[in-house]
Amino acid sequence: MAEVRLKQLVKRYDKQEIIKGIDLHVQDGEFVVLVGPSGCGKSTTLRMIAGLEDINAGTIEIAGRAVNDLQPHLRNIAMVFQNYALYPHKTVKDNILFGLRKSKVSRAVMDDRLKQVATMLQLEELLNRKPADLSGGQRQRVAMGRALVRDADVFLFDEPLSNLDAKLRHHMRTEIARIHQNLKTTFIYVTHDQVEAMTLGDRVVVMWDGEIEQMGTPMDIYLNPVNTFVATFIGSPSMNLIPATYRESNGMIVMADLELPMELLPGVHTANLKDKQALYVGIRPDFFEDVHYASELEAYWKLPERTIELIEPLGFDKEVSFSIGDQFVKARLDLRSDLQAGNALGLAVNPERILVFDRDNGMRVN
Amino acid sequence: MAVKRSLGYKVLLFLAVSALLLFTLFPFVQILSTSLKHQVDWGNPSLIPTVVNFEAYKELLGLTSQEVELPETIKIMLQNPAISEEQRAAIIEKFKSNADIFPFGRYTLNTFLLSMATALISTALATFAAYSLARLDYRGRSIFSNTVMFVYMVGGVLLMVPLYQMAVGIGLAGHITGTLVSLLLIYVVQTLPVAIYMLGNYFRTIPKSLEEAAMIDGYSRIEAIFTIIIPLSRPMLLTVMFYCFVIAWNEYLFASVFLKQYHDFHTLPLALQTLFSSKNAIWDRIMAASMLTLLPVLIAFTLANRYIASGGTAGGVKE
Numbered sequence: 010m011a012e013v014r015l016k017q018l019v020k021r022y023d024k025q026e027i028i029k030g031i032d033l034h035v036q037d038g039e040f041v042v043l044v045g046p047s048g049c050g051k052s053t054t055l056r057m058i059a060g061l062e063d064i065n066a067g068t069i070e071i072a073g074r075a076v077n078d079l080q081p082h083l084r085n086i087a088m089v090f091q092n093y094a095l096y097p098h099k100t101v102k103d104n105i106l107f108g109l110r111k112s113k114v115s116r117a118v119m120d121d122r123l124k125q126v127a128t129m130l131q132l133e134e135l136l137n138r139k140p141a142d143l144s145g146g147q148r149q150r151v152a153m154g155r156a157l158v159r160d161a162d163v164f165l166f167d168e169p170l171s172n173l174d175a176k177l178r179h180h181m182r183t184e185i186a187r188i189h190q191n192l193k194t195t196f197i198y199v200t201h202d203q204v205e206a207m208t209l210g211d212r213v214v215v216m217w218d219g220e221i222e223q224m225g226t227p228m229d230i231y232l233n234p235v236n237t238f239v240a241t242f243i244g245s246p247s248m249n250l251i252p253a254t255y256r257e258s259n260g261m262i263v264m265a266d267l268e269l270p271m272e273l274l275p276g277v278h279t280a281n282l283k284d285k286q287a288l289y290v291g292i293r294p295d296f297f298e299d300v301h302y303a304s305e306l307e308a309y310w311k312l313p314e315r316t317i318e319l320i321e322p323l324g325f326d327k328e329v330s331f332s333i334g335d336q337f338v339k340a341r342l343d344l345r346s347d348l349q350a351g352n353a354l355g356l357a358v359n360p361e362r363i364l365v366f367d368r369d370n371g372m373r374v375n
Numbered sequence: 376m377a378v379k380r381s382l383g384y385k386v387l388l389f390l391a392v393s394a395l396l397l398f399t400l401f402p403f404v405q406i407l408s409t410s411l412k413h414q415v416d417w418g419n420p421s422l423i424p425t426v427v428n429f430e431a432y433k434e435l436l437g438l439t440s441q442e443v444e445l446p447e448t449i450k451i452m453l454q455n456p457a458i459s460e461e462q463r464a465a466i467i468e469k470f471k472s473n474a475d476i477f478p479f480g481r482y483t484l485n486t487f488l489l490s491m492a493t494a495l496i497s498t499a500l501a502t503f504a505a506y507s508l509a510r511l512d513y514r515g516r517s518i519f520s521n522t523v524m525f526v527y528m529v530g531g532v533l534l535m536v537p538l539y540q541m542a543v544g545i546g547l548a549g550h551i552t553g554t555l556v557s558l559l560l561i562y563v564v565q566t567l568p569v570a571i572y573m574l575g576n577y578f579r580t581i582p583k584s585l586e587e588a589a590m591i592d593g594y595s596r597i598e599a600i601f602t603i604i605i606p607l608s609r610p611m612l613l614t615v616m617f618y619c620f621v622i623a624w625n626e627y628l629f630a631s632v633f634l635k636q637y638h639d640f641h642t643l644p645l646a647l648q649t650l651f652s653s654k655n656a657i658w659d660r661i662m663a664a665s666m667l668t669l670l671p672v673l674i675a676f677t678l679a680n681r682y683i684a685s686g687g688t689a690g691g692v693k694e
Contacts, residue, residue: 059587059591061587061590061591080595080596081587081590082591082592082593082595085593086591087592088588088591090587090588092582092692094582094585094692095692096589096603097585097607098606098607107589108592108593111592111593111598112593155588159592
């Protein structure tokens with residue numbers, strides 16, 4: 010168990026900065042998820058913590074000790090690789106015990122830990138098999154076992170579920186959450202899947218282009234994204250961004266034929282807006298409500314009726330698409346709303362859930 | 376993927392392959408045939424001996440104890456009254472002496488030890504050189520890599536004289552130990568480029584994450600090489616060892632220069648060459664010796680083939 014601190018961390022390949030001076034403090038026992046699109050530098054950051062990549066500037070501290078120049082094998086970390094990286098010539102048992110053999114723990118402890126991990130990950134039957142004889146999910150569990158059997162200060166996960174099919178991924182996600190609950194050690198987890206980030210992390214760090222865009226609890230990031238990148242990256246389906254203009258004369262935000270009165274938005278101050286400022290209005294599909302089923306509509310912003318262009322049923326939910334001006338907008342409604350394409354649609358939104366962004370720099374306007 | 380091929384194509388392919396095989400294998404058939412033929416049969420153009428004769432093999436392997444029969448011509452010559460009794464005895468003695476007979480076992484042992492040493496040293500050095508080229512990033516890596524290949528491009532004939540002069544210059548060629556060391560060095564240097572190339576390419580196929588996993592598991596890079604890379608590369612290491620062994624086993628050029636004066640330390644290719652110009656220059660014996668020289672290589676190849684074919688890294692990483 011240990012805390013991890015990144016201070017002004019920089020990574021360069023040739024002349025290009027891949028990591029542009031990031032600061033991150035992972036508390037002891039915390040589950041932190043680094044999430045971002047591919048190429049954002051999240052895996053590189055993790056590999057720098059592991060010692061698999063050199064650091065060009067800044068420091069990494071594990072348990073209060075600067076580890077910049079420490080080889081990976083001296084950092085007391087455990088890691089699960091995206092491609093599993095199992096030793097093909099060793100049995101499952103030897104794969105799992107490989108690290109413990111090096112750290113010279115006693116036979117009894119080794120057997121004990123092996124048993125514990127094998128039970129936790131349901132590997133008992135597989136201990137004498139070689140990796141080539143395992144299915145993808147089994148290999149993934151062995152890779153997890155190999156990390157979890159160690160008494161490491163920090164556990165690193167590099168997209169461990171990205172090679173699994175959807176069902177197994179869901180199952181393993183729950184497993185990982187449970188394991189962290191039991192072990193309460195420091196987990197740093199990298200993924201490009203925002204669902205994993207949301208469900209697993211105590212704290213989510215959204216990265217883009219070598220920088221941290223935002224960090225906070227999953228709900229904080231979901232409800233209060235600081236810019237359009239975070240707003241659209243987190244959440245599925247992605248947040249609707251509707252081009253709009255502020256009209257100071259009547260205190261309205263104008264979206265094509267719609268007008269949203271500023272007085273409805275408690276979170277946005279008119280002082281922060283200029284007349285004719287180009288904006289985006291951000292509304293998550295989840296926050297649209299069918300006027301027929303919404304309760305307290307008093308304070309809600311009610312949209313003039315729209316025409317449904319497309320319906321994508323998802324079972325309990327359905328995604329309903331319509332237009333505001335030229336912008337295609339999605340709303341997620343539940344199965345009570347029995348609708349067909351071409352029908353008229355009455356929607357309302359809780360104004361607290363309506364976000365406003367500057368269209369030029371993408372930053373949130375409060 | 377099964378590709379449907381026309382009959383004409385198949386026939387053509389079969390003929391082409393047969394022609395190629397015939398072309399490459401015919402000399403070996405000729406060697407085998409001649410080695411089994413009796414003296415009287417040498418002129419016979421047929422590949423099948425009229426009488427199968429294992430005498431040459433027995434003799435080379437020291438299995439024969441029977442008296443060497445004097446050839447007819449020698450007997451007639453001996454009847455010449457001009458030859459004194461002493462001379463006659465000397466001639467007979469010379470013909471019956473076993474001392475001068477081709478010491479095949481000794482040459483085989485020489486060659487084997489030299490080839491084995493070359494194979495072991497070359498493979499060991501190549502492992503680390505190839506690893507550094509495949510995995511490590513350091514100043515001068517590409518220069519090193521190119522220089523190694525350059526050595527391979529320079530023919531042995533060009534280097535033979537300067538190398539011998541160098542060996543003489545530093546006093547290595549003056550005694551047998553030094554000579555063997557020089558020869559071993561030359562063989563190692565000759566085999567290293569290809570060995571490094573082969574191993575380097577193989578190492579590059581082993582996913583980096585396997586070593587990274589070992590390093591995370593608490594093993595240093597060197598330990599990771601020994602616990603992960605080397606066990607996984609066993610098929611290729613055997614192939615490389617086999618390659619070095621065969622190169623050294625068949626090497627004639629340098630051996631002929633360096634070992635010329637040390638008869639007891641001749642290697643097989645050199646000994647075979649000497650066989651042509653000795654009183655043992657009998658076709659069946661030369662061919663039998665050639666056949667026996669080929670044999671260890673054939674056996675080694677058959678054994679190695681089993682390991683060479685099998686790949687070791689399946690299943691470790693998700694592709």
